[in-house]
Amino acid sequence: MNCSSVDLKAHFLGETARAEKNSVEDHLRACQNCREELDRLKLTDATLRTLVDEEPPQRIAFVSDKVFEPRWYQTIWRSGPAMGFASAALLAAAIVAHGFSVNGPARQVATPTVNTAQIEQRIEREVNNRLDAVVAKQRQQTVEMLDAAEKRFEAKRQTDLAVVQQVAQYYQKKTAQLMVAVNQERPPQ
Amino acid sequence: MIFREVEDRDLIAKARRGHVDAYNVLVSRWEKRVFNYLLRLVSNREDAMDLSQDVFLKAYQNLKKLEDPAKFPGWLFRIAHNEAFSLLRKNRPEGEIAGELKSGESSSRMFPIELNLAVQSALGRLSDDQREAVLLKVYQGFKFEEMAEILSCPVSTVKSRLYTALDLLKQTLAPVNMGGTE
Numbered sequence: 001m002n003c004s005s006v007d008l009k010a011h012f013l014g015e016t017a018r019a020e021k022n023s024v025e026d027h028l029r030a031c032q033n034c035r036e037e038l039d040r041l042k043l044t045d046a047t048l049r050t051l052v053d054e055e056p057p058q059r060i061a062f063v064s065d066k067v068f069e070p071r072w073y074q075t076i077w078r079s080g081p082a083m084g085f086a087s088a089a090l091l092a093a094a095i096v097a098h099g100f101s102v103n104g105p106a107r108q109v110a111t112p113t114v115n116t117a118q119i120e121q122r123i124e125r126e127v128n129n130r131l132d133a134v135v136a137k138q139r140q141q142t143v144e145m146l147d148a149a150e151k152r153f154e155a156k157r158q159t160d161l162a163v164v165q166q167v168a169q170y171y172q173k174k175t176a177q178l179m180v181a182v183n184q185e186r187p188p189q
Numbered sequence: 190m191i192f193r194e195v196e197d198r199d200l201i202a203k204a205r206r207g208h209v210d211a212y213n214v215l216v217s218r219w220e221k222r223v224f225n226y227l228l229r230l231v232s233n234r235e236d237a238m239d240l241s242q243d244v245f246l247k248a249y250q251n252l253k254k255l256e257d258p259a260k261f262p263g264w265l266f267r268i269a270h271n272e273a274f275s276l277l278r279k280n281r282p283e284g285e286i287a288g289e290l291k292s293g294e295s296s297s298r299m300f301p302i303e304l305n306l307a308v309q310s311a312l313g314r315l316s317d318d319q320r321e322a323v324l325l326k327v328y329q330g331f332k333f334e335e336m337a338e339i340l341s342c343p344v345s346t347v348k349s350r351l352y353t354a355l356d357l358l359k360q361t362l363a364p365v366n367m368g369g370t371e
Contacts, residue, residue, distance in 0.1 A: 009352050013326060015333055044359045048327050051308045056224040057238055060245050061213050 001027045003034055012041045055152060198258040205252050212252075216245050219262075222329065223269050229312060229324050230273045240276060244269045263331065267339045270321065277317055311361040319354035326351055 001023050010016050011024045028034055197218070203211035223244055228237035247268050255264050312320050325331045325339065336347045 009355060010348070013351075040359055040363075041355065044355065044362055045327060047304070047362045048308055048312075048323070048358065050304050051229075051312075051328075052305065053221060053225045054228060054234075056220055056241065057234060060216050060220050060242055062209050062216070062246075062249065 003027075003031060006034060008034055008037055009041065012038060012045075055148070197261060201252065201255070201258045201261060204249065212249055219265060220245070223265065226266065226324050226329060227269060227273055229309075229328070230317070230321055231276060232313065236276060240269070240272045244272050247272070263335045263339055266325065266329065266331070267341075270339055273321075274317070307362065311358055314361060315354050315357060319350050319357070322347060322350040323354045323358070 006024055006027050007016065008024075011021070016024055028038065197215065200211045200215045204215060220241060224237055224241045227240045227244075228234060231237055231240065244265070248265055251268075255261060312323065315323065321340070322336065325336050331339065333344045333347050337344045340347060
C-alpha cells in the first residue's frame with residue numbers, strides 16, 4: 001500500500017473497513033509523511049471541537065391542542081385490546097338489557113331537577129382548580145428557567161475567570177522576561 | 190446508548206398516539222443539537238431558533254411517516270437540513286461565502302474566546318455544503334451513509350465535500366494550532 005492508495009481521512013474519521021484498517025496502520029508505521037498528515041488532522045479536529053455548544057435562547061415545547069388530538073373513538077379503534085374489551089362489554093350489556101326487557105321490574109322515571117346554584121358552584125370550583133394548576137405550572141417553569149439562567153451565568157463566569165487568569169499569567173511571564181532582559185543588559189556596577 | 194435508543198423509540202410511539210408530553214420530552218433531548226447545527230449553518234441566532242421550532246413542528250406532523258424509529262436522528266436532521274437550505278437559498282445568492290476571515294486576523298496566541306471566534310470564522314469561510322458536511326461529521330458524529338441520506342446525495346459527494354473542507358480548515362486553523370502548541 002502506498003500513500004496515494006491510503007484514504008487517511010476516512011481512517012481518521014473512523015470510516016475504514018476492518019479489513020483495510022490493518023493495512024493502513026501498517027503503512028502509517030512505515031511512512032513519516034502520512035503520520036505527520038494524521039497529526040495535522042488530529043490537531044484540526046481538536047481545534048474544531050473547542051467550539052462550545054450554545055444553549056437555545058428559549059425552550060421549544062408544544063401545547064396539547066384538543067382540536068388535533070384523536071377522538072375517543074379513534075383512540076379505541078386504534079387499540080386492539082381496548083376494542084376487544086369494548087365489544088365484550090357491549091355484548092354483556094345487550095344480554096342484560098334483553099333479560100330486563102322480557103321480565104323486567106316496573107320502571108321508575110326520575111324527573112330531573114335543575115339546581116343552578118349547584119351548577120355555578122361546580123363551575124367555580126372547576127375554574128379555580130384549573131387556574132391553580134396553570135399558576136403552579138407557570139411557577140414551576142419560572143423556577144426552572146431561573147435555575148437554568150443561574151447555571152449559564154456561573155458557567156460564563158468560570159470561563160471569563162479562566163480567561164482573566166490566562167491573561168494575568170501571560171503578562172506575569174512577559175514581565176519576568178523583561179526583568180531578566182533588563183538585568184542582563186544592565187552594565188555590572 | 191442502547192437504553193437511550195429504546196427510550197427514544199418509546200417516546201416516538203407515544204407521540205404518534207397523540208401524547209404531546211412525550212413529544213416534548215423528545216424535543217428537550219434533541220433541541221440543543223438541532224439548534225447548534227442550524228446556528229452554525231445559518232450564522233444567526235434568531236433564524237436558528239425559528240428554524241428549530243419549524244423543524245420540530247414538521248417532525249411532529251410527519252412522525253407517522255417515519256418507518257424506522259431507530260433512524261429518528263438522521264430523519265430529524267434531514268428535516269433540519271431542508272429547512273436551513275430553504276432559508277439560505279432565499280437569503281443568499283448561490284455561491285456566496287459567508288464570514289470571510291481577513292488575512293492576518295488569526296493570532297499566533299489564542300485565548301478560549303479568541304479560539305472560539307477563530308473556529309467560527311474558519312467554518313464561515315467554507316461553502317454551505319462543506320460547512321454542513323463538517324457539522325454533521327465532526328459535531329454530530331453521523332456516518333458517511335447517514336450523511337448521504339440526510340443530504341440526499343451519494344457517499345462520494347459527501348466524502349468530497351468533507352475532505353475539501355478538512356483541507357481548508359487545516360490551512361485556516363494552522364496558525365491557531367501553532368499558537369496552541371507553544
